[in-house]
Amino acid sequence: MILRTAATLLVSTLAMQLHAAPLSEQQIQFLGPIPTYNSIKPNNTAHQSKIIQTLLPRLQSSSDALSVFGNDIEWQSLADINALTLPGMQALKFNFSTTRFVQGKLKISGVKKAHVFLNGALLSGNESYDLYAATGDHQIIVVTEQVNNWNDVSIDYTPSSEHDQITLHNNKKIALSAKQLFDAPTISALSISPNGRFYITTERHYSDLNGNTPVTDTLLKQQDGTTIYRLDGVTASNTAWRNDSKQLAYVQDQQLKALNLSTMTTEVIAEKLDGASGFEYFDDTTLIFSWSNSPSDSNSLVKHYQGLEDRWSYERTNTQIYLLDINSGLINALTEGKLSHHLEDHDAQRNTILVSRTLQDYKAPPHMLTELLEIDLADGKQTQLGSYRTFNKARYAKDGLYIVAGPDFAGGIGKALPDGMLANNYDGQLFWLDKTGKNPKPLSKNFNPAIGEVKVLSNDDAVLLVTDKDTKQLYLFDKSKSHFKQIDTGLDVVDKFDITHSNKADLLVAGTQASVPQQLKRISVSNNKTRLLWDSQKLAYKNSDIAKLEEFNFTNKSGVEIEGRVYLPHDLDKTKRYPALVYYYGGTSPVSRAFTGRYPFNLWAANGYVVYVLQPTGATGFGQKFSAQHVNAWGENTAQDIIDGTKAFTQTYSFVDPKRIGNLGASYGGFMTMLLATKTDMFSASIAHAGISNITSYWGQGWWGYLYSGEASKNSFPWNNPTLYSQHSPVFHADKIKTPLLLIHGDADTNVPPGESHNMYTALKILGKDVELIEYKGANHQILARDRRFQWWDTMLAYFDMHLKDQPQWWEYIYKK
Template identity: 40%
Template sequence: MRANLVAKLSQEHKASKVRIFNQALSWQTATSTAEGEGWLAYRLPVSTQRFTQGTLTVKGLENPQVYVNGQLVNSADKVELELVNGDYQLMLLADGLQKDEPFSLDWQGKSDVDELDFSAQQTQRVSAEQLFDSKVISNLTLSPNGKYLLQSTIEYQAAQGDKPIQVTELRKLPDNSVLYRWQESRPSSAVWSDDSKQLAFVANKQIQLFNVADLSIDIAATELDNVSGLQWFGDSLLFNWEKPFKADDKATSKRFQALEDRWSYWRNNSQLYQLDVASGFIRQLTDNKITSSLLDSNADKGTLLLTRSPVDYKAPAHSITQLLELNVADLSETMIGEYRSFSGALYADDGMYITADPRFMNGAGMQNPNIEVNDYDGQLYWRDDKGNVTALSKDFDPAIGSMTKLENDDLLLKVTEGDRSPLYVFDKRKKRFNRIDTGVDMVDGFSVTTKKSTPLLVVAGTSATAPQKAYSMSLNSSRKKVLFDSQKQRYADTQFGKIEDFDFTNKHGHNIDGRVYLPADFDANKKYPALVYYYGGTSPVGRHFTGRWPFNL
């Protein structure tokens, strides 16, 4: 019960009044004695400037409990504290005052430098708990008509330990109201039907169909383990069904078949299947010793694009990808090509888009064949129906990652541009790339309506000193509607230090981008120690708000 109370009081630590059983209680300045009878609550700010440890002694309280940032440290009159550099809220709950001893708090540091500052703070420095535990959007799936958004979030709470709290909600746009919520048995591999009336997904070893009109759920197929990658194909569904590799229980050793065998999942085999939604009948579309991966489908032509990756170390990049087209009617396969450099492919009206590195098709994406290129420099190519390949992004500097095809055959591209990750639209007719103003430095996730002449975009992302926000916007307008704002939820009273550019030119004449994160209370007249983080590989250090190395902390 006390834990519930402390959690509520911690959330409202700025409030001057608290309502308990419809009774308004006011916070008052603490004294050695208190008026009235019953339980007592004390709160005070605590700040440290380094790792600090020592003993907090509580006198004059009956059965005191000491909480730091809402978490119980101990139920005792002497409590050992170990605090990293940061700002905290200390709270004490007690059954009442002792009659024979006045209330007081005493701090005894382990050494002379273990000091606590109890001064009131209008803002607080960012904490590790905020950066790692705050709620963020993990997935966005927009309906083709732009009226509905399937949104998944993840967060952590101290009471739950390392177990994430994950919720998936069906929201109605543009008012962002919740129509349906899943917390247990959440949908995975969710995909909308073209008419936006049904949402197919995997849950509880089933393929389920959610009907938007009446919020009902139909079961399309059952007893399906390891199913993923749903795609609508007319009135049927395509999916990958994986068969895990089962080792010989009696074997005392394992013969490695390839370098990839160091991955525990490498011998698992996944093939493509088709589910007739009306009858529930399932048929197998591919049967191969090598996993078949679905890239795209064309229901009008009755064909699928798929890839396989046999082991082949004969030449750099010491792997090979087979691109194939499958005729769904007779299950015949046509080999389109085998490539050392390949990322993905999508059908278009009179050909297909392909993403690969600059070495694709004998270096078709290289600006200068005499200059070594970066394999991470994703390029965009066009392959016409006759097999002719054209480089589309040779003079486009950003590295192209994912691509989504729009109704008019234009593309929405997520790219890496310096230390940012924005979105671009590729105009097929004009052969031009146009950057979208998403309002964030790093796009975490996005979804776009592919069946509308004026596509609607939902995007979630962060900037170097701005936590995650999610917007909805039209592709041809910079006006945005906020759908989610972590700043207001968890960082309203948090102060961040400023960021300054720290670029320099190396001995080869190349400009190296850098940045400096200054302390929140930075004083230009003082000297500070500095942590230097650099990455010597081929990918930049992005301007993520948090992550594996949260620079704001």
Template identity: 45%
Template structure:
């Protein structure tokens, strides 16, 4: 992939200030300065001039005025000529409604430097610009005004369509850079007494590229003040002592202890690597120590020991150790060829709850988990059970909680023995002190994702509930689930303090059109203390489109959940193109504000976006999620087609001839499968999709295991109809929809060959297909510039096919050269 011009989105164009080829009216341009180089910096001199300019631009972009060494300079209209010498800054707002190309010409300035939304484009008097649909701020720095040439900024569009609007806007549409770069909370860890919070954040800056700025802070919850800060050597596996007096963590190949009283740090163990998962056990620590497998560098072959050997980490061996903090002595607790992982501890009983996974393919999902109790005093192990759908366990008074699928222990968690269930739909169980296991969530439709203890026996439960991810309080005595009023749609991180009669929790989360916020609250009250607000920090001047719920009842009588994102400056009298997005696999598409699929960005670029949750998704009850099993598109495709038809009927402002669809992974499979079933879509995009069920089952990293749930009991030799007829590859001749295939060339989950199979088939069939590979990218396109390139490629494809605008696509991939004259 080539590097693209940075893309921002913005407000709708106003009629005034429009230009294809003309001098920009100076009433749209603001000037700051001249600033004497004697009292400030010389912009083009010295070894650090680039850094000085970049820092200055960051300040100029954020402030209406600057105090520079005691002198105040403010932005003003550039209608008059400067009356003294010194460096100058000019800024002009720019808005587009489509991909726009042209040249900005600067006259009358010495050594002009052109910045687009704070990033240097070029140092020249003529600067080419490629602008996607959006809002921008152009800023020009110059050493001074030329004596005999009047200042002007001129725009020359490449084509008649390449017009710009220079009218100032107070709020802008959301941009790709905002969605990726904005600071967000990545983890929260609350002390047991609820007084202190360990908070980690991540953000990006253009100058640092793919290198994230990651910071961890120890905060005092009462006033949200920072007590301690890490950046270069951040703590990992951080855990609080039960009395909240110490924080243990791993950093710099050490196990360190931060003493809260005086913020001093003690080194418990030095020069130790591959340590993780610290866990307090009285006055000692339990930890996981991994011995990485080292392959023979001279070996020319590898003999597989199991299917799991395709996983690069599978031969690593992790075992548990106990660290005596007084002496610094480490004691090994477990050993053997299988890695051991800690789930929980019960110090009063001298026991640890651990798990191992022996190789066992005998039954679906072709994996096995052992649940083991380890006596710390004598290292005796007791096998509690071996399970196929095990998800985790925690001790509680007189027993333990277990998370597992509905098929756990011969279907103990099934609501209805006659239906097929999806074991990715997590359930909660109780195992008492005598070993009797009973279901707790059989009639609770949300899927259980994670549990945290509150007090000695109650739980905080993170769930998937439709397209929301809320948290519930589980009262064991009453066996009741109560939703906690967090005020956000999707909980990203949560931590609970158990000390006292009123348990405290902190959490971070987003809503569909609200950026991340973090709060503190007690379980007994809905009052919240705001701890973090990404909206105020990164989106204060950002305008978003509205969102509406849109559900419909399918032909089987099932309610199909959905939501619709409307463009910014939505006009119901217009006809808009639309994008339909789904996963179609075992998880719903959550109401995240941002992520790999930027629905708000697509809406900002002029699309109506319809997101729906077809049959097979968890969080809607066992019957609903069970339709994922042995279906591979059978129910989901019908729901997507029927849902799109209902969506078009209910939304007159959407052009039914300009509707595109897309999905990734299983959703990429759904996109290809849909193309064999319908021509309702004008263009499609499949990212990392599965075209051949047999090849994914046998070659994908998790193919056989995932298929052990999604195709439970079915194999290529006993269900040829499923593996062949439901594979898009074997029905490629039925495809008429133009199809874009996107894939990372280092994808281990869904190997890139899955897109190559379909590309080859459609090319030989003479169908319209494009294949774009992303170099060194795995299943998810995660790195910063690659993410922008991926987003740009996706929307450029739909601009080409749904808006009749090939210019952006042709600029990205000029060899494709779609005919602009026909658009």
């Protein structure tokens, strides 16, 4: 029992008598009375709960005082309160920590009306409240009304068992939480004006009050950071700058508008352009954009497939390129036909545009063909520059074109592989074509990072966003010297960037480090001078205890160094033994060093796990030979790297218990989890999210199965290489699995259909193995919605707690209560 006068925490167990634990008088804080503007009290209004919910975030974040209607109210110890009754509302607050999932009863005596919140979530009850809390730090806030005598107020906590202990504290540093990682503000989109005098950011965050709906704020700012305009309902990435930076175009409330930056006035250019997107200034008086038309389904009984692409719901949507005259509002089509056209780039001086279109052609992997066209707008003449099996994007330069594609582009001129090795075309390369689209030249054959985005400067140099091992970095490509130079962003992962239009360009960059949350920076390309514009650590993580990170590499059996990193739990005691989690890539991309994401390594460490992330054979960003080993392997090399890496990890980190190691992966990583379970019993529990159990059914049924297999199983099919499709499929070896396995899938997954998990679930159930299957209703390949994300994160940790910590209570609470 928490008594203000005794300053003790009374804890009971099911099989033991109540016993007291010391509690400092400062461990429960009191705030009040909270004044109202007049004599009307919140409990006398119809909106009482909303009033309290609105106040709650300030109660959560304030530490010393709270300003209410001009009155500063200080938090103080509950022990200092000596009053019978106080007007209006009061608040109590205390923090507690747990070393495992706990459950118990919270009883509040002496308060006729209380609103009790755990980490911002309202608890139901009257005097007695069920309390459930996972490993970590937590906060209880009690908003009280109708207290007759504050000397009679007390709080009891009764644990459900001897394990369900809580420890109250006033620590300044607290462990990361799931809510913090998901809800914290981020820069979700950005844009910088061509002259660099202005920039736009879209800041996004989530809250309990708004649930799954993000709160966004798009601001137009001057170079010094001063906000000069708010763009409600607009995303920074969907704005377009005129080349002179004097006008900005955007869509708002179904209206296409132009903002004059000299007068800060707007005009409506057009309305209700349903299906229009990607507006850019072609010149000062015209906008170029894409316009899509989705035909109605005229037959509700059947669907006649017209090709493999018809499995995509959007395949029959036709997209063409249009030009809009700002002065008159007249719109003119620039492309037409049954094939959709995608704008790659445009050049007003040449009066031309670059477009690509995809042809139905299954003759060779990846079973599609892309045509690159240049269209002269003066006469509509189309010139085919080339047709390619691998193609990502094209950009104009003064004297030619930049192309990003796989090593097999233009007959394989980008390959840097030993004879007989097949290239992995997800490993993006940079190429050059002359103005006519001829004389292709590889520019990055000896450049290991995989190239993604490219922005061309006025001198034909280019800024590239690349996957560089487990980081995403910016590089400057010097066209005259054919030289790549890294731009020092100070970030491990560049999330997004934009650039001004000059030889001495400035970059606007948002990104993270593995142990540092998102920052927004402005960087000079010429001298690498950096200015910090925005820092989420100061906004949301200033009191957070973030896991320590160590690099851990090992040499595999082929003599190749396999890179990795290790996240360590807080307050690590190397004399103890800790459970560990092992994570690896999905698809062929390395596991990013981003601060957070769908798989939050820092959160897992905060929950008491040592986390080992490795980059096994086949990942892009480590050179073409490394990534090419992904082709026609389906785990053959990757599995051995994970097994050997985990052994080396446990030998190096002696405080890791080798009998309590879990592993997990998603998509191709989920396939790897299933495959590993057929090859080793070194893991004590495994999770496969959206994993592939049967390569054949994935190839034939996944929306992109045949395209992905065009690289991962290049030139191999069930009829000419049945061994690959069967013997590398985990379900064909389900009888070898001994490890408890959790299968997670979205029941609306189009990438890896949920049947892939059902295959394995059926097999293991018939075999009498330890298997669980959790489906997320309406979820596709990723779990995105806030409420589902929290439940999903809880599910994974609860499963590992059950098997690696011998703590089944959390899992039972979620699925067996």
